[in-house]
Amino acid sequence: MGRAPCCDKASVKKGPWSPEEDAKLKAYIEENGTGGNWIALPHKIGLKRCGKSCRLRWLNYLRPNIKHGDFTPEEDNIICNLYISIGSRWSIIAAQLPGRTDNDVKNYWNTKLKKRLLGRRRDPSRSQHLQSNNQDQRESSNENDNSTQNLSASALERIQLCIQLQGLPLPLFQPQANPLLWANDAINQNQGQNLSDILPAEISSNPPVNENGVVSSLDEGLLDGIETFSSPSSGVHSNVNAVEAELRGLLYGEEGQVSEQSYNREEDFGIGSMDWWDNYANKSPVSSWGYPAEPNPISPIPHDYASLYDI
Protein backbone atom coordinates (compact mmCIF):
# COMPACT_ATOMS: atom_id res chain seq x y z
CA MET A 1 0.00 0.00 0.00
CA GLY A 2 1.61 3.20 -1.12
CA ARG A 3 0.62 6.74 -0.51
CA ALA A 4 -2.37 7.93 -2.50
CA PRO A 5 -1.32 10.21 -5.35
CA CYS A 6 -2.21 13.88 -4.94
CA CYS A 7 -3.72 13.99 -8.42
CA ASP A 8 -4.50 11.85 -11.43
CA LYS A 9 -1.05 11.47 -12.97
CA ALA A 10 -2.48 10.41 -16.30
CA SER A 11 -4.51 13.54 -16.84
CA VAL A 12 -2.05 16.20 -15.70
CA LYS A 13 0.57 17.83 -17.86
CA LYS A 14 4.20 17.59 -16.83
CA GLY A 15 7.31 19.39 -17.89
CA PRO A 16 8.06 23.06 -18.54
CA TRP A 17 5.30 25.61 -18.17
CA SER A 18 4.12 27.52 -21.21
CA PRO A 19 3.68 31.31 -21.11
CA GLU A 20 -0.09 30.78 -21.43
CA GLU A 21 -0.16 28.55 -18.36
CA ASP A 22 1.96 31.04 -16.44
CA ALA A 23 -0.35 33.89 -17.39
CA LYS A 24 -3.44 31.94 -16.35
CA LEU A 25 -2.03 30.99 -12.98
CA LYS A 26 -0.59 34.42 -12.26
CA ALA A 27 -3.75 36.27 -13.23
CA TYR A 28 -5.94 34.05 -11.12
CA ILE A 29 -3.79 34.16 -8.00
CA GLU A 30 -3.25 37.90 -8.23
CA GLU A 31 -6.98 38.43 -8.37
CA ASN A 32 -8.24 35.71 -6.06
CA GLY A 33 -5.33 34.39 -4.09
CA THR A 34 -4.70 30.69 -3.81
CA GLY A 35 -7.91 30.15 -1.90
CA GLY A 36 -5.93 28.10 0.53
CA ASN A 37 -6.24 25.03 -1.62
CA TRP A 38 -3.62 24.33 -4.22
CA ILE A 39 -5.08 20.95 -5.13
CA ALA A 40 -8.36 22.50 -6.25
CA LEU A 41 -6.83 25.53 -7.92
CA PRO A 42 -5.85 24.02 -11.31
CA HIS A 43 -9.37 22.70 -11.81
CA LYS A 44 -10.85 26.13 -11.08
CA ILE A 45 -8.81 27.80 -13.79
CA GLY A 46 -8.76 24.98 -16.28
CA LEU A 47 -5.10 24.10 -15.98
CA LYS A 48 -4.11 20.51 -16.60
CA ARG A 49 -1.52 20.66 -13.87
CA CYS A 50 -1.02 19.07 -10.48
CA GLY A 51 -1.76 21.40 -7.58
CA LYS A 52 1.70 20.89 -6.25
CA SER A 53 3.14 21.86 -9.57
CA CYS A 54 1.07 25.08 -9.54
CA ARG A 55 2.24 25.90 -6.06
CA LEU A 56 5.86 25.38 -7.00
CA ARG A 57 5.55 27.41 -10.17
CA TRP A 58 3.99 30.28 -8.25
CA LEU A 59 6.43 30.22 -5.35
CA ASN A 60 9.57 29.76 -7.38
CA TYR A 61 8.84 31.78 -10.47
CA LEU A 62 5.63 33.74 -10.77
CA ARG A 63 5.33 35.27 -7.32
CA PRO A 64 6.07 39.02 -7.19
CA ASN A 65 9.50 40.26 -6.05
CA ILE A 66 11.27 37.07 -7.03
CA LYS A 67 14.89 37.79 -7.77
CA HIS A 68 16.46 35.93 -10.64
CA GLY A 69 20.02 35.98 -11.80
CA ASP A 70 23.38 36.54 -10.19
CA PHE A 71 23.86 36.21 -6.48
CA THR A 72 25.81 38.98 -4.78
CA PRO A 73 28.96 38.33 -2.74
CA GLU A 74 26.94 39.17 0.38
CA GLU A 75 24.40 36.52 -0.54
CA ASP A 76 27.19 34.03 -1.23
CA ASN A 77 28.58 34.69 2.17
CA ILE A 78 25.26 34.28 3.92
CA ILE A 79 24.58 31.01 2.14
CA CYS A 80 28.00 29.61 2.97
CA ASN A 81 27.91 30.67 6.60
CA LEU A 82 24.46 29.27 7.11
CA TYR A 83 25.13 26.06 5.22
CA ILE A 84 28.15 25.35 7.37
CA SER A 85 26.15 26.13 10.47
CA ILE A 86 22.78 24.54 9.81
CA GLY A 87 23.27 22.38 6.73
CA SER A 88 20.81 22.02 3.89
CA ARG A 89 17.86 23.82 5.47
CA TRP A 90 17.30 25.64 2.23
CA SER A 91 14.04 27.27 3.19
CA ILE A 92 15.66 28.80 6.27
CA ILE A 93 18.66 29.97 4.31
CA ALA A 94 16.44 31.38 1.56
CA ALA A 95 14.38 33.21 4.16
CA GLN A 96 17.44 35.31 4.90
CA LEU A 97 17.78 36.31 1.25
CA PRO A 98 14.88 38.52 0.16
CA GLY A 99 13.55 37.52 -3.22
CA ARG A 100 15.38 34.22 -3.33
CA THR A 101 13.64 30.87 -3.18
CA ASP A 102 14.80 27.71 -1.51
CA ASN A 103 15.02 26.04 -4.90
CA ASP A 104 17.17 28.88 -6.20
CA VAL A 105 19.53 28.76 -3.25
CA LYS A 106 19.73 24.98 -3.39
CA ASN A 107 20.54 24.98 -7.10
CA TYR A 108 23.04 27.78 -6.68
CA TRP A 109 24.78 25.95 -3.87
CA ASN A 110 24.88 22.62 -5.69
CA THR A 111 26.04 23.98 -9.01
CA LYS A 112 28.33 26.83 -8.05
CA LEU A 113 29.13 27.61 -4.45
CA LYS A 114 29.91 24.07 -3.37
CA LYS A 115 32.23 23.56 -6.30
CA ARG A 116 33.92 26.87 -5.71
CA LEU A 117 34.58 25.96 -2.10
CA LEU A 118 35.33 22.26 -2.32
CA GLY A 119 37.05 22.43 -5.65
CA ARG A 120 39.97 24.45 -4.31
CA ARG A 121 42.84 22.92 -2.42
CA ARG A 122 44.82 24.45 0.37
CA ASP A 123 48.55 24.27 0.74
CA PRO A 124 49.04 21.11 2.82
CA SER A 125 52.13 22.46 4.59
CA ARG A 126 50.16 25.46 5.78
CA SER A 127 47.36 23.30 7.03
CA GLN A 128 49.84 21.13 8.86
CA HIS A 129 51.38 24.15 10.50
CA LEU A 130 48.03 25.47 11.54
CA GLN A 131 47.02 22.13 12.92
CA SER A 132 50.20 21.86 14.94
CA ASN A 133 49.27 25.14 16.54
CA ASN A 134 45.98 23.69 17.58
CA GLN A 135 47.04 20.38 18.99
CA ASP A 136 44.43 20.36 21.71
CA GLN A 137 41.61 21.08 19.35
CA ARG A 138 42.82 18.40 16.94
CA GLU A 139 42.83 15.82 19.67
CA SER A 140 39.39 16.91 20.65
CA SER A 141 38.31 16.50 17.05
CA ASN A 142 39.78 13.00 16.86
CA GLU A 143 37.79 12.05 19.88
CA ASN A 144 34.69 12.89 17.90
CA ASP A 145 35.58 10.70 14.94
CA ASN A 146 33.22 7.95 15.98
CA SER A 147 30.30 10.29 16.23
CA THR A 148 30.72 11.40 12.61
CA GLN A 149 29.80 7.90 11.50
CA ASN A 150 26.25 8.70 12.40
CA LEU A 151 26.12 12.08 10.75
CA SER A 152 24.00 12.82 7.73
CA ALA A 153 25.55 13.31 4.32
CA SER A 154 25.01 17.02 4.61
CA ALA A 155 26.69 17.08 8.00
CA LEU A 156 29.63 15.19 6.57
CA GLU A 157 29.77 17.63 3.72
CA ARG A 158 29.87 20.43 6.25
CA ILE A 159 32.76 18.74 7.96
CA GLN A 160 34.55 18.36 4.66
CA LEU A 161 33.93 22.02 4.02
CA CYS A 162 35.34 23.01 7.36
CA ILE A 163 38.42 20.92 6.75
CA GLN A 164 38.69 22.47 3.35
CA LEU A 165 38.34 25.95 4.72
CA GLN A 166 41.38 25.65 6.86
CA GLY A 167 43.58 23.28 8.74
CA LEU A 168 41.82 24.10 11.96
CA PRO A 169 39.73 21.20 13.13
CA LEU A 170 36.15 21.94 12.23
CA PRO A 171 36.04 25.45 13.62
CA LEU A 172 32.39 26.14 12.98
CA PHE A 173 31.08 22.67 13.45
CA GLN A 174 33.04 21.91 16.53
CA PRO A 175 30.98 22.03 19.68
CA GLN A 176 33.10 24.69 21.30
CA ALA A 177 32.54 26.96 18.35
CA ASN A 178 28.89 26.32 17.75
CA PRO A 179 27.61 24.12 20.52
CA LEU A 180 23.98 24.82 19.95
CA LEU A 181 24.04 23.55 16.41
CA TRP A 182 26.27 20.65 17.17
CA ALA A 183 24.14 19.61 20.09
CA ASN A 184 20.98 19.96 18.09
CA ASP A 185 22.32 17.72 15.34
CA ALA A 186 23.61 15.20 17.80
CA ILE A 187 20.37 15.14 19.73
CA ASN A 188 18.26 14.82 16.61
CA GLN A 189 20.27 11.86 15.43
CA ASN A 190 20.63 10.13 18.75
CA GLN A 191 17.24 10.33 20.35
CA GLY A 192 17.10 8.13 23.40
CA GLN A 193 20.85 7.76 23.87
CA ASN A 194 22.83 9.00 26.79
CA LEU A 195 24.15 12.46 26.18
CA SER A 196 27.62 11.62 27.41
CA ASP A 197 27.89 9.09 24.60
CA ILE A 198 27.26 11.58 21.84
CA LEU A 199 28.48 14.95 23.04
CA PRO A 200 31.96 15.99 24.07
CA ALA A 201 32.68 16.56 27.73
CA GLU A 202 32.44 20.34 27.49
CA ILE A 203 28.83 20.15 26.48
CA SER A 204 27.73 17.11 28.38
CA SER A 205 28.90 18.78 31.57
CA ASN A 206 25.84 20.97 31.09
CA PRO A 207 23.59 18.25 29.87
CA PRO A 208 20.16 18.61 28.31
CA VAL A 209 19.07 15.30 29.77
CA ASN A 210 16.10 14.28 31.77
CA GLU A 211 16.23 12.65 35.17
CA ASN A 212 16.94 9.30 33.51
CA GLY A 213 20.00 10.63 31.74
CA VAL A 214 18.27 10.49 28.38
CA VAL A 215 18.57 13.24 25.83
CA SER A 216 15.40 15.24 25.61
CA SER A 217 15.89 18.76 24.31
CA LEU A 218 18.13 21.73 24.77
CA ASP A 219 17.69 23.19 28.19
CA GLU A 220 19.01 26.09 30.20
CA GLY A 221 22.07 24.19 31.37
CA LEU A 222 23.23 23.67 27.85
CA LEU A 223 22.44 27.22 26.94
CA ASP A 224 24.61 28.39 29.82
CA GLY A 225 27.33 26.24 28.35
CA ILE A 226 26.77 27.78 24.97
CA GLU A 227 27.12 31.22 26.46
CA THR A 228 30.42 30.25 28.02
CA PHE A 229 31.84 28.64 24.90
CA SER A 230 30.59 31.39 22.66
CA SER A 231 32.28 34.12 24.62
CA PRO A 232 35.13 35.99 22.91
CA SER A 233 37.45 35.05 25.75
CA SER A 234 37.05 31.38 24.94
CA GLY A 235 39.58 31.73 22.13
CA VAL A 236 37.30 29.91 19.74
CA HIS A 237 35.50 33.07 18.87
CA SER A 238 38.56 34.67 17.35
CA ASN A 239 39.05 31.72 15.04
CA VAL A 240 35.61 32.24 13.58
CA ASN A 241 36.67 35.51 11.98
CA ALA A 242 39.64 33.72 10.54
CA VAL A 243 37.36 31.12 9.03
CA GLU A 244 35.31 33.92 7.57
CA ALA A 245 38.39 35.37 5.93
CA GLU A 246 39.27 31.96 4.59
CA LEU A 247 35.78 31.57 3.20
CA ARG A 248 36.11 34.84 1.36
CA GLY A 249 39.42 33.72 0.00
CA LEU A 250 38.01 30.50 -1.35
CA LEU A 251 34.96 32.15 -2.83
CA TYR A 252 36.61 35.10 -4.45
CA GLY A 253 40.10 33.88 -5.17
CA GLU A 254 41.85 35.64 -2.33
CA GLU A 255 43.40 32.42 -1.14
CA GLY A 256 46.69 32.97 0.59
CA GLN A 257 45.95 36.56 1.42
CA VAL A 258 44.86 35.70 4.89
CA SER A 259 47.81 35.86 7.19
CA GLU A 260 48.31 33.20 9.76
CA GLN A 261 48.21 35.83 12.45
CA SER A 262 44.62 36.51 11.54
CA TYR A 263 43.68 33.16 12.96
CA ASN A 264 44.17 34.66 16.36
CA ARG A 265 42.95 38.14 15.69
CA GLU A 266 39.63 39.88 16.05
CA GLU A 267 38.75 41.41 12.71
CA ASP A 268 35.73 43.02 11.23
CA PHE A 269 35.13 42.33 7.57
CA GLY A 270 32.06 44.48 7.32
CA ILE A 271 28.95 43.31 5.48
CA GLY A 272 28.76 39.57 5.27
CA SER A 273 31.20 39.05 8.08
CA MET A 274 30.52 37.00 11.15
CA ASP A 275 28.75 39.90 12.83
CA TRP A 276 25.95 37.48 13.50
CA TRP A 277 28.33 35.43 15.55
CA ASP A 278 29.06 38.47 17.66
CA ASN A 279 25.36 38.68 18.28
CA TYR A 280 25.42 35.18 19.67
CA ALA A 281 28.52 35.78 21.70
CA ASN A 282 27.93 39.25 23.07
CA LYS A 283 24.27 38.90 23.81
CA SER A 284 23.37 36.13 26.12
CA PRO A 285 21.81 33.41 23.97
CA VAL A 286 19.44 32.70 26.80
CA SER A 287 18.25 36.15 27.68
CA SER A 288 18.57 37.81 24.28
CA TRP A 289 17.38 35.12 21.94
CA GLY A 290 14.75 37.39 20.47
CA TYR A 291 15.88 39.37 17.42
CA PRO A 292 15.01 42.88 16.31
CA ALA A 293 11.56 43.32 14.87
CA GLU A 294 13.05 44.71 11.67
CA PRO A 295 16.24 42.79 11.11
CA ASN A 296 18.92 43.71 8.67
CA PRO A 297 17.58 42.36 5.36
CA ILE A 298 20.86 40.62 4.63
CA SER A 299 21.41 39.42 8.13
CA PRO A 300 22.20 35.72 8.05
CA ILE A 301 20.55 35.16 11.38
CA PRO A 302 17.49 33.00 11.06
CA HIS A 303 14.87 35.15 12.72
CA ASP A 304 13.05 32.17 14.06
CA TYR A 305 16.09 30.41 15.43
CA ALA A 306 14.47 29.81 18.75
CA SER A 307 11.53 27.97 17.27
CA LEU A 308 13.86 26.17 14.91
CA TYR A 309 15.73 24.52 17.64
CA ASP A 310 12.87 24.06 19.99
CA ILE A 311 14.41 25.93 22.86
Added chain:
DNA sequence: AATAAGGACAACCGCTTTGTC
Protein backbone atom coordinates in the same frame (compact mmCIF):
# COMPACT_ATOMS: atom_id res chain seq x y z
C1' DA B 1 29.67 22.00 -38.54
C1' DA B 2 28.52 18.13 -35.67
C1' DT B 3 28.30 16.14 -31.41
C1' DA B 4 29.50 14.87 -26.80
C1' DA B 5 30.07 16.62 -22.14
C1' DG B 6 29.05 19.50 -18.59
C1' DG B 7 26.54 23.23 -16.34
C1' DA B 8 22.43 25.66 -14.95
C1' DC B 9 17.97 25.76 -13.82
C1' DA B 10 13.16 24.17 -13.62
C1' DA B 11 10.25 20.76 -12.21
C1' DC B 12 9.02 16.45 -10.05
C1' DC B 13 8.78 12.99 -6.29
C1' DG B 14 7.94 11.39 -2.02
C1' DC B 15 8.61 12.00 2.88
C1' DT B 16 7.58 15.00 6.86
C1' DT B 17 5.08 18.47 9.16
C1' DT B 18 1.08 21.05 10.10
C1' DG B 19 -3.70 22.06 10.30
C1' DT B 20 -8.45 20.67 10.62
C1' DC B 21 -12.28 17.97 11.73
Added chain:
DNA sequence: CGACAAAGCGGTTGTCCTTAT
Protein backbone atom coordinates in the same frame (compact mmCIF):
# COMPACT_ATOMS: atom_id res chain seq x y z
C1' DC C 1 -6.61 12.38 20.42
C1' DG C 2 -6.40 10.17 16.09
C1' DA C 3 -7.14 10.27 11.13
C1' DC C 4 -6.87 12.52 7.13
C1' DA C 5 -5.70 16.17 3.80
C1' DA C 6 -2.88 19.79 2.42
C1' DA C 7 1.31 22.23 2.51
C1' DG C 8 6.22 22.36 3.15
C1' DC C 9 10.53 20.73 2.25
C1' DG C 10 14.80 18.67 0.42
C1' DG C 11 16.70 15.33 -2.76
C1' DT C 12 16.66 13.99 -7.37
C1' DT C 13 15.75 14.06 -12.21
C1' DG C 14 14.89 16.14 -16.71
C1' DT C 15 15.68 19.51 -20.13
C1' DC C 16 17.83 23.12 -22.34
C1' DC C 17 21.89 25.72 -23.24
C1' DT C 18 26.83 26.45 -23.63
C1' DT C 19 31.41 24.97 -24.32
C1' DA C 20 34.97 21.90 -25.80
C1' DT C 21 36.68 18.68 -29.07
